Amino acid sequence: MSEAVLETRGLKRSFVQGDVTIEVLRGVDLTVAPGEIVALLGPSGSGKSTLLQAVGLLEGGFQGSIRLAGEEAAQLDDEGRTRLRRELLGFVYQFHHLLPEFTAVENVVLPQMVRGAEPDTATTRAKELLGTLGLSKRLDHRPAKLSGGEQQRVAVARALANKPPLILADEPTGNLDEKTADVVFAEFLQLVRGEGSAALVATHNERIAAKMDRVVRLHEGRLQ
């Protein structure tokens, strides 16, 4: 079996509020294989986003081990974490977080150029991804001119632009109506599978979770 794209061992995170210490993650052991799409299921407030923040190397203050493509990441400095994020991860959030002054195609070109892609190559790849998501005629629109579903499709294309081994998605369709959410999520799954990326998708929706390869449940700070 090839090396796991993500492996956490004994991952813990607590927050102090006044005199109270809240243990959000109490030792999470999780493995995601290359190309595997895993649903991280749990109610609101169960720590799903905290876990994604940890494995996305977006926050410090954690205890335990986080290995990304075999590299121990938990103790890296800021520069090292940035490097791993750039090389290994793509993010999709509940809200698109597209850059408002840039067009759809430019938003997808951006992460590629950050990784050193030539503008022409990056633009071709961006158009291809956006075309797959049905946005060929919306390439030059800014986010404000796109619908919520279209904005989220652009965010999906942006996350996949660099063909990252692992996509981290936090309620990626949570901001959309049910019908649009189903369509966008189906396109998201198809695209992730087509690209051969793995994904860890946080959701509180059982129906959406059932569409993925495997479901893990976060309960009282531990996975079940």
Added chain:
Amino acid sequence: MEPDAGRGVQGGVRNLNWTVIALIGGLVLLVLLVAYFASRGNADQDKLTSPNVTASSETSRDKLCASSTTYDLIKRDLFRRAAQVRGSDQGAYDQISSSAVVRMENPVMEGEDSSTGAVRCSGSLSLDLPPGVAVVGGRRTLAANVDYSVRQAADGSGPVVLLSNADAIITPLATLSRVAAPAVEPRAVPDDNQTMATEEEEEPAPAPASPTAPEPTRQSSARPSFNCASARTRGEIAVCADAQLAALDRQMAGQYSRAIAGASPEQRAILQRTRDRFLGYRDRCQNNSCIGDAYVGRMREIRDIMNGRWQPPR
């Protein structure tokens, strides 16, 4: 005599009593008046009392939000973080940084953290890149509404700035690359609408350049967006004679074209209406500094129009 003398003495005593009573009464009145005004005024009113000190130090802290030192630290932080995002050589970014310009509109002091002494500020930050480099889409101006805090370093080495909500600048800045000198074909026939064309010509896409090694500014071959052979106004002639102004003109023309392309009918009308005022202002300038400021102001105006923040000049 005695009785008269006695009457005289008694009368003198009586007169003296009235005089003393009047004097004492006057003194009492004076004391009361002094006491009254003293109670109304602040005993320490001639000192720099706490309200005055507070106002003064608030003014001083407020200035921290808008000081050139703070802006310089912000600029350095933008380039440092962009280099980190890209995983690029910090030195190359530092070189560009020295020629870039940051502007902060509406810097506001939001509050103060009493535990650290940090002053919290917010403002609309713009970063103007020097000619010769650009980010994705050929842009040379990036903007974001940012929050930042300023405090004195614990080791006494000077102020420290912590910047947040600046991803709209940092991420594109991580795509920084050198662009080829713009090549504009001269027009064979002078155009009566040349001045208007200044803003309407689309900026050519930047030539592909190595994204891994941003190079220092090259300004010598910059040309404006219009044909200098037909430059007639004072502003046009000045722009054609100065590479930096020419670069600003191209930058603004590109921004204008992109704005027009994405504008609503209302925004388009404002963009076109304000264009004439800008050109008139530019052409009345007596020196290059004024012209440069006019271009920078115009770019800010275009951005405000597109962001819905534009207000008609009073």
